[in-house]
């Protein structure tokens with residue numbers, strides 16, 4: 001039975017990845033998850049310099065999910081390369097680095113710094129709703145997305161995944177812009193912008209007022225968007241949004257995703273990634289499917 | 301496992317778990333509600349450990365949906381927990397011969413119990429409550445006096461209460477009780493609401509003594525991955541490389557001088 005998938009020439013032992021920002025640098029979940037059993041670890045967003053992130057509260061629980069407004073706190077690319085990357089390279093898994101920035105130059109600086117490292121792929125986060133400048137602006141206008149994708153592609157040594165925001169009118173327009181600019185793959189969805197109000201205190205729960213919604217509540221939206229993009233572009237798609245179980249992951253694969261990522265549900269079940277990977281294998285066995293690629297995009 | 305109610309809205313839950321063997325004072329566990337509309341685990345401090353029985357005691361206030369669900373747990377039920385989490389109170393900082401003053405305010409009182417049981421030096425406990433519902437009072441009294449000679453005078457100088465409505469002990473907060481009873485700490489340990497912790501920090505800075513504060517923040521992962529639960533630090537944090545430390549993994553207990561609260 002084959003569970004291997006390949007994206008832009010990079011082979012993954014299985015299609016299960018961690019969603020950026022929900023798994024730290026991998027180290028934090030080491031006690032629960034054997035990283036060797038994951039298709040890839042996708043890191044927290046990394047910028048050219050350390051970012052302090054937003055004030056607290058940064059987390060709000062909502063029905064069927066959560067809002068976060070971390071604001072891309074990260075230790076910067078130098079620490080990432082010195083500390084986090086060597087840790088991840090001890091494992092037999094692919095390493096995808098999520099890259100963030102406020103300006104085009106900042107993105108390019110990180111991409112260039114990663115050029116001589118042995119990371120397998122780059123995921124460019126142009127879709128974080130929690131930082132005021134840059135970031136999402138690149139992900140909400142097709143022309144801006146096209147521009148940053150082409151610049152990043154020119155600078156990058158590794159294949160490039162553009163991570164799309166669902167906070168747009170037409171996701172396929174964004175997917176097409178990324179493809180046209182040379183992206184090797186797209187990943188979606190990032191969080192949906194949301195808000196929660198504490199009615200007792202008559203205040204916003206999050207210090208940032210708005211936050212990104214993730215978890216099971218967003219899954220149907222995510223599956224729909226993956227399906228739309230799969231029908232709009234030929235490049236591979238990494239699907240995510242509320243995946244908790246193998247059945248959830250299979251929905252994304254059948255909608256057309258080549259791989260999937262588990263995000264907020266890691267917080268609810270630290271073993272979620274492994275359970276999803278094992279559950280997919282069990283499904284394939286149960287249905288006598290020889291190759292996982294048979295089910296990718298099987299629902300037209 | 302068993303559960304009783306200690307006061308209006310305050311519950312006392314003992315759970316049997318292997319984690320009891322490794323749990324230290326000031327650490328916490330994250331308890332998962334069963335109701336899937338409340339996905340995230342709830343952080344609750346360890347109030348007491350019973351290593352022989354392999355059990356942990358959690359004392360909590362019903363604050364919302366998750367804790368309301370926990371309050372309905374009965375003997376024989378099981379509950380999913382993640383733990384033990386965080387670094388506890390540094391008991392080794394209280395050297396023999398020192399006088400340690402332990403301050404608990406409101407729902408910050410429970411972890412003070414295991415702390416008191418873990419400290420071998422001279423200690424004085426001050427517990428602050430809203431009103432006369434002084435939960436854990438007897439347990440704290442016993443822990444405060446455990447190593448003392450049986451005289452009433454010795455016992456009387458080991459445990460104090462402050463209540464906001466003045467119904468028991470000093471009227472006001474724990475710092476009021478420290479002043480009124482002329483306590484002279486060489487080292488402070490505290491858990492409670494933010495205004496109280498700020499007052500403890502100020503006091504410790506004035507007196508030039510160390511103070512260890514247990515902080516709270518909303519959490520998602522509990523293991524240091526999501527960066528949801530940070531507090532501001534005075535120096536650049538060694539892990540994050542910015543002025544933010546994770547309360548779940550780098551705390552919840554911090555030296556007062558290190559944090560900007």
Ligand SMILES: Cc1cc2nc3c(=O)[nH]c(=O)nc-3n(C[C@H](O)[C@H](O)[C@H](O)COP(=O)(O)OP(=O)(O)OC[C@H]3O[C@@H](n4cnc5c(N)ncnc54)[C@H](O)[C@@H]3O)c2cc1C
Nearest residue numbers: 061342343344345359360361363364365366367516517518
């Ligand atoms: C390290 C630590 C130790 C704690 N120890 C205790 C304890 O021993 N006893 C006790 O009664 N309480 C303790 N708390 C507070 C306790 O976690 C909250 O009261 C509880 O999470 C509320 O959950 P709920 O579902 O009842 O409330 P809801 O308001 O429905 O919760 C909604 C969300 O907000 C979070 N939340 C709400 N209040 C708090 C809070 N004060 N701190 C952190 N997250 C919060 C919840 O976890 C949940 O994700 C502790 C908190 C921390 C961070």
Ligand SMILES: Cc1cc2nc3c(=O)[nH]c(=O)nc-3n(C[C@H](O)[C@H](O)[C@H](O)COP(=O)(O)O)c2cc1C
Nearest residue numbers: 019020021045068125189190214215241242263264
């Ligand atoms: C706490 C938290 C932090 C996140 N940080 C990032 C990030 O740094 N970069 C990024 O591209 N996406 C980030 N995301 C978005 C997730 O990677 C994912 O796209 C989204 O949460 C949807 O998946 P989920 O519902 O499975 O969580 C974050 C999400 C959460 C919950």
Ligand code: FES
Nearest residue numbers: 522524527529548
């Ligand atoms: S709760 Fe996720 S880092 Fe502390």
